Amino acid sequence: MNILDQFKLTGKKAFITGGARGIGKSIAMAFAQAGADVAIVDLDLDVAQQTAKELAQFSVNTLAVKTDVTKPDDVNAMMTTILNAFGSVDIVFNNAGICINVNAEEMTYEQWRKVIDINLNGVFLVAQAAGKAMIKQQRGSIINTASMSGHIVNEPQPQCAYNASKAAVIMLTKSLAAEWAPHHVRVNSLSPGYIGTEMTLKATQWIPLWEKRTPMGRMGKPDELQGIVLYLASDVSSYTTGSDFVVDGGFTCW
Numbered sequence: 001m002n003i004l005d006q007f008k009l010t011g012k013k014a015f016i017t018g019g020a021r022g023i024g025k026s027i028a029m030a031f032a033q034a035g036a037d038v039a040i041v042d043l044d045l046d047v048a049q050q051t052a053k054e055l056a057q058f059s060v061n062t063l064a065v066k067t068d069v070t071k072p073d074d075v076n077a078m079m080t081t082i083l084n085a086f087g088s089v090d091i092v093f094n095n096a097g098i099c100i101n102v103n104a105e106e107m108t109y110e111q112w113r114k115v116i117d118i119n120l121n122g123v124f125l126v127a128q129a130a131g132k133a134m135i136k137q138q139r140g141s142i143i144n145t146a147s148m149s150g151h152i153v154n155e156p157q158p159q160c161a162y163n164a165s166k167a168a169v170i171m172l173t174k175s176l177a178a179e180w181a182p183h184h185v186r187v188n189s190l191s192p193g194y195i196g197t198e199m200t201l202k203a204t205q206w207i208p209l210w211e212k213r214t215p216m217g218r219m220g221k222p223d224e225l226q227g228i229v230l231y232l233a234s235d236v237s238s239y240t241t242g243s244d245f246v247v248d249g250g251f252t253c254w
């Protein structure tokens with residue numbers, strides 16, 4: 001098959017957690033543009049529905065599902081809803097995440113648990129629910145959003161729980177990849193550097209420093225992650241599993 005055709009997702013079924021805005025929304029656009037039916041999974045149903053509506057321009061089927069990825073019952077219900085609507089699931093962009101900036105010695109246990117619950121436990125619950133369906137199908141690609149913070153310690157902002165959660169996502173990814181490779185289910189992770197979204201753009205005091213410390217001298221845009229995720233979602237990456245892909249404008253070089 002022509003290499004460019006292998007990037008197409010025509011007829012594939014995808015869902016994206018934290019898909020209503022930010023990086024998740026940009027990836028949703030890429031999947032829909034490539035021909036996949038896309039379900040937007042998020043906490044806020046109104047915003048998820050709005051994003052799903054925007055995807056309709058690509059003439060694919062879309063769906064919005066309200067889900068808290070930290071709640072097993074929500075995640076299982078989401079999976080049932082998506083399977084009922086789409087019939088199968090080929091691609092998951094497992095992306096919902098938050099960051100709380102607090103000095104380690106002052107962080108409450110509640111704050112620690114909230115970050116780990118969404119960024120790590122949520123990623124596991126979603127991967128497990130999708131993995132079960134994919135094992136039955138004997139095919140699928142899961143892309144977990146980690147971060148360059150799983151590789152380095154950011155500064156000046158204190159975010160030990162976030163960094164720990166993202167490092168864990170990278171190892172969880174490798175573990176799932178090894179377990180599920182015999183079932184033709186691939187699992188990889190994406191480690192972005194600083195990307196301009198609601199998560200980062202509100203931290204106006206830190207942006208000049210982040211830019212200075214990035215060899216490319218700027219933050220990335222969500223759309224600059226589309227290519228690598230499309231690669232991982234599509235059949236072009238058929239021999240790629242258990243890998244982490246850093247896209248950070250060179251930040252981790254220094």
Ligand code: NDP
Nearest residue numbers: 018022023043068069095096097147192194195197198199
């Ligand atoms: P945003 O804050 O813009 O978007 C995150 C989305 O996740 C929101 O729609 C949010 O919903 C949703 N979400 C949060 N908690 C839950 C939950 N419990 N269940 C379901 N959905 C939830 O963040 P980004 O787009 O910037 O980040 C996306 C991912 O990329 C995260 O995992 C983040 O850690 C990672 N990342 C981001 C980087 C960056 O520089 N922006 C760099 C490296 C990694 P709501 O709005 O309703 O809260």
